[in-house]
Amino acid sequence: MDYLKLGELRLSMTDGVTGFEEAAGYNYATQEKCSGKPSLQAIGETLSQITLNISLRAVLGHDIAEILKTIDNLRRSGMPQLLVFADGIYQGNYVITERTNTILRTTSTGTAQEADFTLNLLEYAERTVVNSRNTETRPASEKSNRKITTR
DSSP states (O other): OEEEEETTEEEEGGGOEEEEEEEOOEEEEEEOOSSSOOEEEEEEEOOOEEEEEEEEEGGGTOOHHHHHHHHHHHHHHOOOEEEEETTOOEEEEEEEEEEEEEEEEEOTTOOEEEEEEEEEEEEOOOOOOSOOOOOOOOOTTSOOOOOOOOO
16 A cells, blocks of 8 residues: 555555655745834745655665656656645645655665665645736737827
8 A cells, every 4th residue: 555656656654754744834025114013914825845754675675776766757857746645635746856865785786775765845836827917808800999098
């Protein structure tokens, strides 16, 4: 059973997800005043940032090279990936902003036997227009409804 899915990357409970950290917030603009304290104006939510810590061990049956290849393919694609947890909790679309890995042990031929990974994910939010200007829609062959005044 999968513990989490990020696009094509599937990790089970035995795949060593050792840490999950999420940061989210809200932005405020500061309005300075001539006298008194500055006031705050709400701007909006920040993008969620998730850090996943993963420990892989070949002894436990982990294919370290294949998992690293999958992570790098997802990172290089630049495409948002769906993040879903095993219990069906949909986190949203995320992109991999950074991957760090530490190879702890290798065989005599250089094959990784133990590795720790850290994945930094950033929420991918679709752009939505908050305010749309009043625009005139008409075929190009018709005259404009706007009145032009001259002095």
